[in-house]
Amino acid sequence: MSFFNFSVKLFYRAKKSILLAVFISIFGFIFFTIIPSWSANMGQGYEQLTNKSRKMIQSYRKALIGNLMPKNNSTYNQRNTECDSSIDWDMLLDDITVTGAQLVQYFMWTNHSSCHLSHDFGGEMGFNPSGLAGQKAVCIDPKIAPKPGKCIVYSFGIDNEWSFDEKMSRYGCEVFAFDPSMGMDHHDHIPGNVHFYNWGLGDRDEIDHHNNWTYRSLSSIYDELSHRHGRKIIDYLKIDIEYSEWLALPEVIESGMLSYVRQLGMEIHLDIYASLKVHVYWAKLLRTIEKMGMVRFDSEYNPWSVGNFTKFPLAGSLGYEIAWYNSNLSHVIMP
Structure with missing residues (x-):
């Protein structure tokens, strides 16, 4: 392999690594900076949910947990x-x-x-x-x-x-x-x-x-x-x-x-x-x-x-x- 060909391959590999590093940096910025701020705003919005909406969310949560947990105390789990x-x-x-x-x-x-x-x-x-x-x-x-x-x-x-x-x-x-x-x-x-x-x-x-x-x-x-x-x-x-x-x-x-x-x-x-x-x-x-x-x-x-x-x-x-x-x-x- 010539020195020129080796240099080209090295350049492309370095280019991929640089792109990957940039991508990770952008993702980290979004995850640690933007999402917490957005979540805080969403938390404030959640506080404004109607009681009916909250109960609906809680019921879905209970249903999910109920399906995941073993039903040892279920009356009809004969x-x-x-x-x-x-x-x-x-x-x-x-x-x-x-x-x-x-x-x-x-x-x-x-x-x-x-x-x-x-x-x-x-x-x-x-x-x-x-x-x-x-x-x-x-x-x-x-x-x-x-x-x-x-x-x-x-x-x-x-x-x-x-x-x-x-x-x-x-x-x-x-x-x-x-x-x-x-x-x-x-x-x-x-x-x-x-x-x-x-x-x-x-x-x-x-x-x-x-x-x-x-x-x-x-x-x-x-x-x-x-x-x-x-x-x-x-x-x-x-x-x-x-x-x-x-x-x-x-x-x-x-x-x-x-x-x-x-x-x-x-x-x-x-x-x-x-x-x-x-x-x-x-x-x-x-x-x-x-x-x-x-x-x-x-x-x-x-x-x-x-x-x-x-x-x-x-x-x-x-x-x-x-x-x-x-x-x-x-x-x-x-x-």
């Missing part, structure tokens, strides 16, 4: 609670600062991974939104599944809707159904191997004279029906009794009847007029059975029953279908 198995629920429920949103997070905790295969039995099609309502999840894992031809089911709360009972009968279980509100006497329901009793589930044996309904505890009913099915395990206990679950559940725990229940499917109901303290107590009842060996494997919120709570800030579902299996009553699987 599927994200699968990862919440790491949460210490006892510590959460004992915390005096626990919120309504955190309580809902506990109720909606699904823990699906604890059962590899579960089926929904029964239910009716609901609308607005469309979907199945009243179904009960049954774990079909071999160590937990009801054994067709050998299983018994207790079903509390029928309300003339027999789909769960009939499906469990078709599955191969003998079903004992209970409901005092239907105005029916004891009888065998057709179709299926379903025996109906006009008893309600309570914490003791008593008569509601106002409605002329008979309530009985689970232990009392089991003792009386043992002459029909023996002292067998209740393979599935369904409880859907419109708030009375909170009255009956302590008796189920204290009487020792939980040790006779292989799977439990229960619709729990929250009360918009009850205090946060009452709801914490209800949540602790569920934690009690879980610490006794009942393993949660499903939870679904009820989208047709929603409301605004009056004693603490929360709006959301008032009903949750939760299902557990008893880890102390696994079947022995033969090799």
Whole structure:
């Protein structure tokens, strides 16, 4: 390469560097001198925005942040609670600062991974939104599944809707159904191997004279029906009794009847007029059975029953279908 050609190339390279330096200098002048002055003027202009404009900007900001942040406390974030198995629920429920949103997070905790295969039995099609309502999840894992031809089911709360009972009968279980509100006497329901009793589930044996309904505890009913099915395990206990679950559940725990229940499917109901303290107590009842060996494997919120709570800030579902299996009553699987 000649000295002349080398000099020309060096000149063009230097020219590019000079242009780049000039460009950087101009950009720096604009960024550090003009923009701050312009921003200050804009800041003064922002102060003159109408309240409506400010609220619009704030709402967009909140929406953006809401989409970016994980929604751990969202009332309807039911599927994200699968990862919440790491949460210490006892510590959460004992915390005096626990919120309504955190309580809902506990109720909606699904823990699906604890059962590899579960089926929904029964239910009716609901609308607005469309979907199945009243179904009960049954774990079909071999160590937990009801054994067709050998299983018994207790079903509390029928309300003339027999789909769960009939499906469990078709599955191969003998079903004992209970409901005092239907105005029916004891009888065998057709179709299926379903025996109906006009008893309600309570914490003791008593008569509601106002409605002329008979309530009985689970232990009392089991003792009386043992002459029909023996002292067998209740393979599935369904409880859907419109708030009375909170009255009956302590008796189920204290009487020792939980040790006779292989799977439990229960619709729990929250009360918009009850205090946060009452709801914490209800949540602790569920934690009690879980610490006794009942393993949660499903939870679904009820989208047709929603409301605004009056004693603490929360709006959301008032009903949750939760299902557990008893880890102390696994079947022995033969090799």
